[in-house]
Amino acid sequence: xxxxxxxxxxxxxxxxxxxxxxxxxxxxxxxxxxxxxxxxxxxxxxxxxxxxxxxxxxxxxxxxxxxxxxxxxxxxxxxxxxxxxxxxxxxxxxxxxxxxxxxxxxxxxxxxxxxxxxxxxxxxx
Numbered sequence: 828x829x830x831x832x833x834x835x836x837x838x839x840x841x842x843x844x845x846x847x848x849x850x851x852x853x854x855x856x857x858x859x860x861x862x863x864x865x866x867x868x869x870x871x872x873x874x875x876x877x878x879x880x881x882x883x884x885x886x887x888x889x890x891x892x893x894x895x896x897x898x899x900x901x902x903x904x905x906x907x908x909x910x911x912x913x914x915x916x917x918x919x920x921x922x923x924x925x926x927x928x929x930x931x932x933x934x935x936x937x938x939x940x941x942x943x944x945x946x947x948x949x950x951x952x
Contacts, residue, residue, distance in 0.1 A: 839864065839865055843861060906942065918933065
């Protein structure tokens with residue numbers, strides 16, 4: 828991932844095995860990381876059980892919020908593909924208890940169609 832794409836908030840794909848090792852303390856017994864995406868300091872993981880949002884806070888990033896979203900709580904989602912002038916794709920996920928969606932930007936290196944297919948398979952299980 829290039830520094831510029833990270834600074835502007837674009838997510839890039841991480842190796843699921845590396846993400847599972849890096850965030851092993853967050854995973855339940857037998858839980859598998861299916862896909863993972865990284866911002867400069869933040870990340871989000873799609874596991875076989877839930878979506879985990881990792882938000883490093885403050886200047887040093889020592890304070891971290893781990894937000895778990897069970898797939899059954901996702902009411903709907905949308906993907907917006909990159910266009911001619913807007914080179915970033917966007918993912919929006921609505922959670923049953925909130926009015927505003929969770930939003931993430933995807934740069935050229937991430938396949939928003941892959942994310943959409945992953946969510947389609949997980950939501951409503």
